[in-house]
Amino acid sequence: MKKDLLIMGIETSCDETSVSIVKNGRKILSNIIHSQINIHEEYGGVVPEIASRCHIEIINNIMKKALKEANVTLNQIDGIAVTHGPGLVGALLVGVSYAKGLSFVTGKPLIAVNHIEGHIAGNYLTHEELEPPFLCLVISGGHTYLVSVISYQNFEMLGKTRDDAIGEAFDKVARVIGLGYPGGPKIDVLAKQGQPCIKLPVTHLNNLDFSFSGIKTAIVNLHHRNPNIDKADLCASFQKVITEMLVTNVKKAIQQYHFDKLVIAGGVSRNSYIRNAFDEFAKNTQVNVYYPEPVLCTDNAAMIAACGYYQYINGERADLKLNAIPNLKIQEPIKE
Ligand code: KG4
Ligand code: ZN
Numbered sequence: 001m002k003k004d005l006l007i008m009g010i011e012t013s014c015d016e017t018s019v020s021i022v023k024n025g026r027k028i029l030s031n032i033i034h035s036q037i038n039i040h041e042e043y044g045g046v047v048p049e050i051a052s053r054c055h056i057e058i059i060n061n062i063m064k065k066a067l068k069e070a071n072v073t074l075n076q077i078d079g080i081a082v083t084h085g086p087g088l089v090g091a092l093l094v095g096v097s098y099a100k101g102l103s104f105v106t107g108k109p110l111i112a113v114n115h116i117e118g119h120i121a122g123n124y125l126t127h128e129e130l131e132p133p134f135l136c137l138v139i140s141g142g143h144t145y146l147v148s149v150i151s152y153q154n155f156e157m158l159g160k161t162r163d164d165a166i167g168e169a170f171d172k173v174a175r176v177i178g179l180g181y182p183g184g185p186k187i188d189v190l191a192k193q194g195q196p197c198i199k200l201p202v203t204h205l206n207n208l209d210f211s212f213s214g215i216k217t218a219i220v221n222l223h224h225r226n227p228n229i230d231k232a233d234l235c236a237s238f239q240k241v242i243t244e245m246l247v248t249n250v251k252k253a254i255q256q257y258h259f260d261k262l263v264i265a266g267g268v269s270r271n272s273y274i275r276n277a278f279d280e281f282a283k284n285t286q287v288n289v290y291y292p293e294p295v296l297c298t299d300n301a302a303m304i305a306a307c308g309y310y311q312y313i314n315g316e317r318a319d320l321k322l323n324a325i326p327n328l329k330i331q332e333p334i335k336e
Contacts, residue, residue, distance in 0.1 A: 009305025012095030013087025018301035021070035025309030029070035031302040052090035081111040081308020085328025092324035112318040122292040122303035135259040140266030141167035152310035159208025169212040194232025196240035
């Protein structure tokens, strides 16, 4: 019988401190997530220095909790996978330095994980049967990508945002209309009480890229001109238009490349309107649609461990020169 492989994942790229233990890349034994949302809420967004400080204070305890909940010892772990980019440099450095320290004292291999590839791998934890190739729509606070996932480690970028990330647009709109941070979940809830009756501009580009700054600016202007505008209607209209942009590009990519599986990943994939739209899309096509369970959409270390597992079995190892790369691209080789 093949030995089970246990990978520890460590994630500190933004405002979640998370450590997880995953078995064979697919089964979560523990996934401890400490969110700093209530601290940053007061400032209307993530304050990088505060995020780094919070990570430092808590990471060792989170690691101990993850081992305890998984009922394993540090000695039983086969590899330590850590997010080394993209993200906030100070926040990333806490996880990277901590993982390097652990690797040094235990002699366990270190694996450098790209956060975006981690989001994609979050789906392997929810759908045990899911395997590449597939089309992945990554929609998160900092990223919007259409990616062809050729194999576990082989990606081709088909489209990306030319300006704001989709989550950024959600958060900005929410802040302007006074819903607070993080805005995505608040817009999702309020939109259910409104009608998509406000006309907003839709940006369709010729290729598979996205642009969300036009709709964001239109809403900001509408709200400034008419502060009494119905917020629920505004949220419903915003979600409708933004979803239309996503669905249009996904359809184009599927027509062009003939994918039969569509995987959605990242924090914004928690959005109920977007999920419904893609469920409808799946009903009317031969394409199967997959999303991670809600807790695996937003930042967590289980997705980093799952991604790290496939790198581990592929022989990928990082060394103690590993550094944080705030603007790391998908598949970019590790720079020393
Ligand atoms: O993936 P994530 O945790 O962080 C990044 O890697 O960027 O995504 C966070 C983003 C935030 O912009 C948040 O507003 C958004 O995900 N989000 C949502 C929902 N839940 C989280 N956006 C729309 N609807 C939601 N239900
Ligand atoms: Zn993320």
